[in-house]
Amino acid sequence: MTFLSPWAVWALAGLPVVIALYFLRLRRRAVKVSTHMFWERAANKTSRHAFFQRLRHLLSLLLHIAIFLLLAGALAKPVMDRLVNDGASVVIILDCRARMQAKDESGATRFERAIHTARAYAAETGERRQFAIIEVDSAPSVAVPFTSDERRLLDLLGEIKVTDAAGEMGAALDLAYTLLEARGGDRRVILLSDGVPVAESKFPLTSHAFPALGNNVGITRFATRTLPANPETSEVLLEVRNFGDAAVKTSVEISFDGRPIDVKALTLPAGGRSFSVFPALVKSGRASRGWLTARIEADDSLAVDNSAFATLPGARSRRVLLVSKGNFFMERILEADSSVKFEMLAPEAYSSELGAKFSAVIFDQFVPDKFELAKAEGNFLFVKSTPFSAGAVIEQPLVTEVDSSHPSTRNVSLQNVSILRSTALAVPLAADGWRFSAPLRSFDNALLVTGQRNAQRLAALLFDVAESDLPLRVAFPLLISNTVHWLAGDEPETLPGVIAGRPVNLPDGAKVSAEPMTAWPRDGSVHPAVAGGAFRPMRNGFYHVEEGGVSRWIAVNTFSEPESESKATSASTAVAPLPSAVFTGWPLWQWLAIAGFVLLLGEWWLHHRRRTE
Amino acid sequence: MPAQITSLLSNRDLDRLARLRINAARRFTNRSRGEHLAAKGGTSTEFCDFRDYSPGDDVRFVDWNIFARINRPYLKQFHMEEEMHVVLLVDASTSMSFGGKLQLAQKVAAAMGVIALRGAEKVSAYSIGGAGGQGLRPCSGRASLGKLFAFLEGIQSGGDVPVDMAVEGFLRNHRGRGMVVILSDFLTAGDMKRAFNLVHSAGLEVFALQILSPAEINPEVTGDFRLVDSETDGTLDISNAAALLALYDEYRTSHQATLHALCQQRSGRFLTTSAAEPFETLFFETMRRKGWVI
Incomplete structure (x- = not known):
């Protein structure tokens, strides 16, 4: 059943009024008579019929209510599907x-x-x-x-x-x-x-x-990523396209936390596009929000693609402990990484309590005594010596497979790397909550094993870097830096933007602001947060996310050329x-209306025959 | 156009009343001489009967024509014309203010009083309840017409004295035999039997005229309402009055029949009329036909 006019349900609120009016109608009118001696006798004689009188009143009231309900029902226009x-x-x-x-x-x-x-x-x-x-x-x-x-x-x-x-x-x-x-x-x-x-x-x-109007100019891409060679800085990619039929001269302004940091003039031919890279941008500090905004000056038909939003990753300091008798290459790399606070310790001075105090611990050709993966606390990188059961020695293993999707081997090129020898080790099976993978392989043997148990991470390099030409290659600092940062819990530094309309899965308990912010607030205000869960931002801008007491910002953009094509x-x-x-x-409502009308006539007939008064 | 003698009766009605006499069934008369024939013989000019002559009779009443024809003396007898006390009792309680009942009662009382005064009867009048004078002292002669009219015109409705109590009250001070004309609606739950007995034993013939308003004869009430008694201000809630109308009519008719029987048992007269009935029709047709006046 479908109600064509569901608002008519509000008419039911008038039911108490009908009942009240009915009882008001029952209030007796005073009639002055010369005497009521005959009436009194008649009334006394008929008092035994009082019960039926009340029933008659009840019938009248029920008729009124039924008529009202029928008419209200007819107003709602119910129709059988x-x-x-x-x-x-x-x-x-x-x-x-x-x-x-x-x-x-x-x-x-x-x-x-x-x-x-x-x-x-x-x-x-x-x-x-x-x-x-x-x-x-x-x-x-x-x-x-x-x-x-x-x-x-x-x-x-x-x-x-x-x-x-x-x-x-x-x-x-x-x-x-x-x-x-x-x-x-x-x-x-x-x-x-x-x-x-x-x-x-x-x-x-x-x-x-x-x-x-077909003269639209829009930003079709705006992304940031941390420079692998220098994690302290990020670079920004900006793509602007002219969707119009005439060449356009415009300028793009890059702002960081509401402050302009760069302006670039652009000349775009009809249908042309421009790629710009803004290098060496500062990373956001602890107090900043990391808002990066690009705006182009254009009086075109579509304004929504004239602005783009991105966020820069926050700066976090990591404590890394190198347990080694001395490793020149490793020490130099860790010293050069300003995002890492590097400390060094002799193997004999290491105790198991230290593992949990550092973001990552690097064991260089050393495995602590009684080290058990099941009980170990901390994030570890083992070089050459690993807690896994050592197999045979492989002479001059070839790097046959690099999983570029893994954070530790991302952007790492290991072609033609010469390794003198390594330990033969197949990818360990999952055990004690650990799940292992091998992003670096030599055929069936792993050269680099990574494992994860909840937030705890582990990596094992199965060869001695000093017995390879890896330290002489660009890939070496990248590999170590990636691995250390991955062990320390850093997410990939390239923060993919969120596309408007696509769902964003937030963990339980996370809260996200209901509306985006597009301009830097002078008072530092943030829009009210709503519960998290499946979040689907529909407007572009910065959304504030609170997750476990940690705040972060999500940049949402359209970035769709079909949407920017205004023709x-x-x-x-x-x-x-x-x-x-x-x-x-x-329709049913007509039957209801007819029934109500018939009851109305009946009530009128009964009333005028003193049956229901 | 001659001026109205009274506001109660038109001059034409007064002329018509001159040809009427009160037709009392019983001859309760007083010793005072009047024009009303007494039950016993008298010395009026109106011949009544013959009887044998007895020694000591007044020879002036011997019918000498008969004596000449049959040579036996017969004595002519004549009616005794004595005065009759006509009491007019007008109910002026609040209930009489409904539907013009009091106005009709005043007119009937005036008409009866006019006939009585013109018939050399003694007339006294009382109002039951009401405002104005409570009574007209006994008077006689046409010269008293003005007083009678003035008293009757001055009666105003009000009060809640029951008619039975009022009858008892007026009898305490009344002297003389004759008749009492009670003009009331008799809408009282009091003991009218006792009142009529007292009247009868006082030597008064009862002429009771019950005047009811049309609304009392045929109430036009329907639905639910609250009745307010005009005299006692008591209330009575009535539901579905339509169903009670038959009972109401039954009780009213029964009450009327009771009053009629009470009057008849005491050689009185009883008549029920509607206040809506024109005075002329009531008095010159209905009351004449019923033998109240001739």
């Missing part, structure tokens, strides 16, 4: 993607015009024509199921907002087809977008293409008149 199946069904697909923010010559956005058109359609809602609305951002969703309630449609159209997300229209059309296939009668799809070309539609389709790809189709529904029988 099997009757509506043969009615006219129209699905409005409302494009809420970023492209709908593009403006036309009058300054109105596509979305504003789409809402205006949708309101005009909603006004044609009736008993014989039901509308459903699908909103499309990164994914389609049914905003309103089929209804004849114009108020509900208009309320939704007043609340719905355009997003900064990119998405595909095909899924929305499929959803519309699915909705319509479940219904009978005349069916239609109305597409309110920028002119999506629809090759073939299962149902009659009316496409409204809202035009916009319409297809024209509107001819607007056809909307179909009307034909009910297979009388």
